[in-house]
Amino acid sequence: MTKTLNTIISHETAGMKLVWDTEQDAARLSVAVNAAASAENSPARTVWTGSLLPAIELYADGKQQYVKASAAGLTAGASGEWAIRLTFGEYGTGTLVCETQAWGIRMKRLQAAWNRDVHLVSLQFGTRLLTETERLSTPRADSHYWPDWAAEGFCVPAAGSSPTHSFWRSWDMGGARLPLGSFGDAMGTPYAAAFPRPLYAAAMGGKHGWLAFGPGEVPDAPLTLHIQSATACIHYAYREDLWGAPDPRSRQWSDPLRLAWGETGYDALGALFDTFGPFEPKSPHHLRSFLCTWGDFKENRFDLKQIAERVSGTTPADMIVMDDSWETFVGSAEPDLELFPNFDEDMARFRDNGYELAFWQSVGWTDDPEAQGLTADDLLCGPDGQPRRWRWSGSPFGSSFHYLLDPSSARTRQLIQERTVRLVNRYKPAALKLDFGYGFPGPDAAVPRDPAYRGERLAFELLKLIYDAAKSVDNAITIIYYGIHPLMRSVSDLINLDDLGDAGDSAEHELSGHNQRCLWASLAARHGMAVNTSTGYYWDTLGSILLDTAVVGVNGLTLGECDNDGKRMTASDIQRWTALQNWHRRTCGWKPLLLDAGTGSLKGEPKLGSWGRLESDADAADAGLLTALALRSESSSAVSYPVAGTVAFTGNWALIAQDNADLSDSASVACIPFAAGEIAFSRPFNQVREFTAEGGKLVCVRTLQASELPEGKLVVTADRLASIVGYLLD
Numbered sequence: 001m002t003k004t005l006n007t008i009i010s011h012e013t014a015g016m017k018l019v020w021d022t023e024q025d026a027a028r029l030s031v032a033v034n035a036a037a038s039a040e041n042s043p044a045r046t047v048w049t050g051s052l053l054p055a056i057e058l059y060a061d062g063k064q065q066y067v068k069a070s071a072a073g074l075t076a077g078a079s080g081e082w083a084i085r086l087t088f089g090e091y092g093t094g095t096l097v098c099e100t101q102a103w104g105i106r107m108k109r110l111q112a113a114w115n116r117d118v119h120l121v122s123l124q125f126g127t128r129l130l131t132e133t134e135r136l137s138t139p140r141a142d143s144h145y146w147p148d149w150a151a152e153g154f155c156v157p158a159a160g161s162s163p164t165h166s167f168w169r170s171w172d173m174g175g176a177r178l179p180l181g182s183f184g185d186a187m188g189t190p191y192a193a194a195f196p197r198p199l200y201a202a203a204m205g206g207k208h209g210w211l212a213f214g215p216g217e218v219p220d221a222p223l224t225l226h227i228q229s230a231t232a233c234i235h236y237a238y239r240e241d242l243w244g245a246p247d248p249r250s251r252q253w254s255d256p257l258r259l260a261w262g263e264t265g266y267d268a269l270g271a272l273f274d275t276f277g278p279f280e281p282k283s284p285h286h287l288r289s290f291l292c293t294w295g296d297f298k299e300n301r302f303d304l305k306q307i308a309e310r311v312s313g314t315t316p317a318d319m320i321v322m323d324d325s326w327e328t329f330v331g332s333a334e335p336d337l338e339l340f341p342n343f344d345e346d347m348a349r350f351r352d353n354g355y356e357l358a359f360w361q362s363v364g365w366t367d368d369p370e371a372q373g374l375t376a377d378d379l380l381c382g383p384d385g386q387p388r389r390w391r392w393s394g395s396p397f398g399s400s401f402h403y404l405l406d407p408s409s410a411r412t413r414q415l416i417q418e419r420t421v422r423l424v425n426r427y428k429p430a431a432l433k434l435d436f437g438y439g440f441p442g443p444d445a446a447v448p449r450d451p452a453y454r455g456e457r458l459a460f461e462l463l464k465l466i467y468d469a470a471k472s473v474d475n476a477i478t479i480i481y482y483g484i485h486p487l488m489r490s491v492s493d494l495i496n497l498d499d500l501g502d503a504g505d506s507a508e509h510e511l512s513g514h515n516q517r518c519l520w521a522s523l524a525a526r527h528g529m530a531v532n533t534s535t536g537y538y539w540d541t542l543g544s545i546l547l548d549t550a551v552v553g554v555n556g557l558t559l560g561e562c563d564n565d566g567k568r569m570t571a572s573d574i575q576r577w578t579a580l581q582n583w584h585r586r587t588c589g590w591k592p593l594l595l596d597a598g599t600g601s602l603k604g605e606p607k608l609g610s611w612g613r614l615e616s617d618a619d620a621a622d623a624g625l626l627t628a629l630a631l632r633s634e635s636s637s638a639v640s641y642p643v644a645g646t647v648a649f650t651g652n653w654a655l656i657a658q659d660n661a662d663l664s665d666s667a668s669v670a671c672i673p674f675a676a677g678e679i680a681f682s683r684p685f686n687q688v689r690e691f692t693a694e695g696g697k698l699v700c701v702r703t704l705q706a707s708e709l710p711e712g713k714l715v716v717t718a719d720r721l722a723s724i725v726g727y728l729l730d
Contacts, residue, residue, distance in 0.1 A: 007074055009082065011100045014271070016047060016209055016261050018105065022071040022084055025051040025128065029261060031208050047209040047261065050149035050231075051128050053086070053096065054110060054256075057121035059241035060091065064121060066145050067091055068129055081108070091118060103271050104260040106216065110253040117248035119240035123221065125213075125257050126233030147226055147233035152206025153602040154232070155265030156180070156225060157196050157484075157520040162504035164513035166520070167265065167600050170230040177235070178202070180214065181223040182438045182459040182483075194438055194482040195498035196520045198456065201272055201485065203265045204232065206602055212268035216255030216275070218487055221455035222442045236455070239443035242383050246451045266519065266599035266606075273523055276486035281528030281589035286478045286493040287554050288431060288532070289581055290358060291315060294323035294499070295537065295560030302339050304346035310561060312353040314574050316581045316696040317555065319356040319430045326359065330402055331366030333359075333423045347427060354696075356430035358480070359423060363437040364462045365390075365402035378412040380404035380446040388446045390439055404440055407461045408450035416462065420469035424477060431478035432470055433496070437463055463491040480532070484524035495524050499558060500536030500545075507538035507565075512605070514541065518548045519592070519599060519606040525552070528589040532556045539567045543652075546576045547630045547674045550654035551592070551613045554584050571722035576674060578693035579725045583656050583670035585628055590615045593626060595641055612643065615660075625662040629655040633677070644669075644683065651677015651716070658728070672726035673716040680713045681729075688714070691725040698725060 007023035012032050020027040030044040055068040072093075073085040080100035087093055094112035098105060126149040135143060153169045156178050181198040201214030202225045213234060215223065221236035234257065245251075258275060262268035291311055296302070302325070311317075326343075328336045335343040347357055366372060369379060369387075379387040389401035405412050423429070437459035440446075447454045453461045463481065467490075470477050481492035503513020514533070521531045533549040534556035535542060542559070549555055555577060562568055569577075593612035600606035613628040626643055631653045633639040640648040644655060644663035652674035657666040664683050671679065688704045706712070714727060 007071065009074075009098075011105060013100075013102055013104065014261055015263075017044075018259070018261075020052055022053070022074055025053045025068075025071065027052050029209070029211050045208040047205050048149065048151040048211040050126050052107075052125065052257075053084070055124045055127045055145065056088065056112075057124070058091065059119040059121055060114075060116055064241065065091075066129070068127070068145070069094065069096075086112075088112065088114075091115065101275070103275055104258065106255070106259075106275075107257040108255060110256050112251045114249050114251075117245075118251075119245045119248060120238040120251070121241055122238055123236040123253070123256070124226075124233050147228050147231045149204060149232045150230070151204035151211070153204070154225075154227070155203040155205070155210065155269070155600070157199060157269070157523075158513070158516060161502055161509070161513065163509045163605075164503045164516045165605055166516060167602055167605060169602055173227045175229065176227045178225045178227070179223075179438070180225055181219070181456040183222040183224070183440065183442050183456075194435065195496070195517060196482065196484040196524075197438060198459070198483040198485055198488065200456070200487065201269055203268045205261075205265060205268065209261060209263055210265045210268035211259060211261045212265075212272040213257060213259050214272060214485075216258050218456050218460045219256070220451065220457055223456055237443050238455075239447070243443065243447050264599050264601065266523075270523055270526060273486050273527060277527060279486065279489070279527040279589075281587070282489075282493055282530045284530070284586050284588055285476060286530040287584070287586060287588065288318040288356075288358075288478055288494065289555040289584075290319045290321045290431075290532070290557070291317045291355070292321040292323050292433075292534075292556070292558045293326075293560075294321075294360075295535075295558050295563075297323055297325045297560075299560055299562070301560060304340060305342070305349065307561075308346065308349050308353055313695045315557065315569070315577055317355060317557070319358045320350045321358040321360060321431070321433050323360040323433070324362075324435070329367035329371075330362050331372070331405075331419075332368070333361065333419045357427055358429050358431035358433055358478075359427065360433045360435060361420075361423075361466065362402070362439070363434050363459060363466070364405045365436060365439060366405060367402055369403050372415055374409075374411060374415065378406060378409040378415075380406050380440070380448065382446055388441055390441050392436065392439060394441075402439070404446065405462065406448050407453045407458070407465065408448045413465060416465045417469040420466050421473055424470050424473040428474070429477065431480055431494070432466065433480040434463060434466060434492070437481070460487075460491065467491045478530075484520060484529075486524075486527045489527065489529065492529075494530045494532050495521060496532045496556060497521060497534045497552075500534055500541075501558075503536060505537075505564070507540040510536040510538055510541045511544055514545050514548065515608050516600075516606045518552050518608055521552060522590070522592045525588075525590050530554075530588045535559050537564045539563045539569055539573065540565075542569070542573050543576055543674055546580050547632070547652055547654055548608060549580050549584070550656055550672065551611060551628045551630050555580050575693050575722065575725045576672065578696065578698065579654075579670070579672045579691075582698050583658065583672070583726070585613065585615075585656060587615055587627075587660070590627070591624065593643070595643070596632065596639075610639070610641065625657075625660070627657040627660075627663065627666075629653075629663065631655070631679075638678075638680075644681065646682040647679065649677060649679040651675040651679075653677070653679050654726075667730070669729040670726060671714060671729055673714075673721060673724065676716055676718040676721070678713045678715040680711070685729045687730050689728045689730065691728070692723055693725050
């Protein structure tokens with residue numbers, strides 16, 4: 001329901017109401033008051049407050065200025081659309097076209113016409129000028145504007161690490177710039193690795209609800225959430241004072257901001273992501289498990305023959321990923337024959353042992369541009385015209401810096417395309433694992449020469465070049481990347497939960513981090529992406545990771561022969577890995593069913609204990625079919641859930657339907673033990689087949705009739721976990 005009264009816009013949906021006084025530029029999102037109840041008994045409960053008209057930092061007349069747009073009039077149109085006429089003080093005028101939707105509000109178009117040459121420094125939503133009294137309370141005497149988006153707290157998925165955290169109270173961060181796109185530490189933000197970026201979104205809220213926000217298109221500027229003290233704003237960085245403006249007299253932004261809301265931070269972000277649909281699920285062909293060589297390579301273990309002999313027969317997977325270090329230099333796409341003198345022979349050995357190949361590729365780095373025929377004209381350069389260099393941490397100290405490709409250059413684009421085509425033609429890989437799209441400095445240091453590729457579009461364009469080139473040779477090839485936003489669907493097929501070591505240097509931190517990553521990955525699974533889990537650097541975490549993998553998707557292994565504590569893969573790990581490799585779900589597109597689980601709030605981080613996987617059913621009007629469960633209990637008494645018929649258990653178990661039916665009706669259900677315990681089902685079944693792993697394959701060791709199970713239960717003791725893969729219930 002939308003109402004427009006003079007300068008006030010009111011929009012109510014999803015149990016909340018946003019009221020925006022455009023003249024004062026003051027907006028408030030509150031829980032909707034029940035009209036049948038008195039205001040005294042049902043007071044409006046505020047979720048979020050702030051301004052919504054844009055503000056611009058600009059460079060004109062030889063000086064930098066902050067200009068806040070003012071509303072000069074409001075014109076309502078059809079279908080919930082309206083236009084707000086804007087003035088930018090002495091610098092020009094503009095129009096903000098907005099529309100209401102069932103999910104919230106969309107800022108459809110922003111236009112500005114300048115009456116003099118203007119160069120943008122930044123575009124902001126959620127800042128305003130300070131009053132004279134307010135300026136007396138700021139930490140800097142020269143402060144004249146400030147972020148004004150306010151709520152109890154913030155939600156930015158996997159914003160921090162050690163341990164991973166996604167929620168914090170409004171004042172917990174102090175002053176921070178958090179990456180919502182691909183720029184990470186390059187914009188002065190905390191390093192938190194790739195997954196789940198680019199998010200292009202964040203949320204604010206608390207106990208009464210949450211507001212999610214972000215652009216509707218990949219923006220032409222780095223996107224960050226600026227927090228100052230206890231309030232925040234969305235910030236688009238341009239620095240055209242350094243690089244010039246495409247048109248110094250006019251500017252237009254398409255879909256610069258969307259607002260959606262929900263009861264929880266997860267719900268709000270899900271509602272925002274749903275605005276980009278409807279979606280067709282990715283092909284199940286892209287659900288590929290892998291063993292990644294990084295766990296060995298990072299410890300300087302480069303004997304590919306030894307790696308092949310170690311994993312073959314114990315760790316089956318769809319493919320081996322040759323990770324960073326396989327090339328002569330980063331960006332060459334040629335094998336380092338000094339490090340791997342028998343490279344082609346080693347690749348053939350992997351294939352002979354049943355693995356397809358995949359290759360790590362950096363999105364925009366090169367270490368030897370001269371060898372590739374590139375000059376400074378093909379690279380990102382600073383204002384002085386000198387090529388810039390970058391490394392993952394952003395620190396200017398140390399070694400291993402990389403030159404940066406500029407997609408503005410025809411020669412650079414040709415290099416990327418030819419390099420990718422050559423690699424795919426030569427080795428016919430099943431996948432390319434793309435990395436370091438977040439490995440660029442921001443516009444304070446360098447930008448592409450062509451403004452069309454600036455900001456978040458830089459990494460996106462490079463990803464698109466690689467994606468299209470690889471698909472031109474093999475349309476079935478799988479492109480692996482990290483970002484969970486729906487806009488990433490056009491440049492990736494399989495989302496990898498990435499190097500879990502970035503959750504923190506301990507098994508405990510990795511467990512917490514993986515738990516959260518599974519939840520946030522489900523936002524991408526909702527729009528049909530294939531999802532692959534991954535490990536960090538501690539073998540002790542593998543069992544829990546694989547238990548969640550039963551719900552999420554397919555296996556991924558980054559660990560090498562030994563972990564950071566000197567431990568190795570156990571016999572029990574081999575059984576669990578083999579079970580998931582053979583019995584994982586082979587469909588894309590699902591939503592989580594939360595049993596003993598939570599999506600997180602200001603009271604605590606997301607935690608997945610027992611949870612499940614709901615897949616859509618075209619013939620059903622409800623949420624869908626329950627096709628997988630991860631069940632956890634530390635209690636000695638049986639825990640019961642009214643799902644899969646009814647299941648009662650102690651210990652940890654995974655249940656996975658082996659057909660496209662609900663677990664309660666499936667003709668074949670995999671039942672995998674992860675800890676000692678017992679499990680009983682109310683649903684009928686005829687027989688139980690018990691399996692073990694031999695040589696990386698499943699072997700049936702016995703078959704029992706349902707009537708032969710004691711009390712109708714499956715029972716597994718701790719000493720049997722090393723010799724049993726699990727059961728198939730027929």
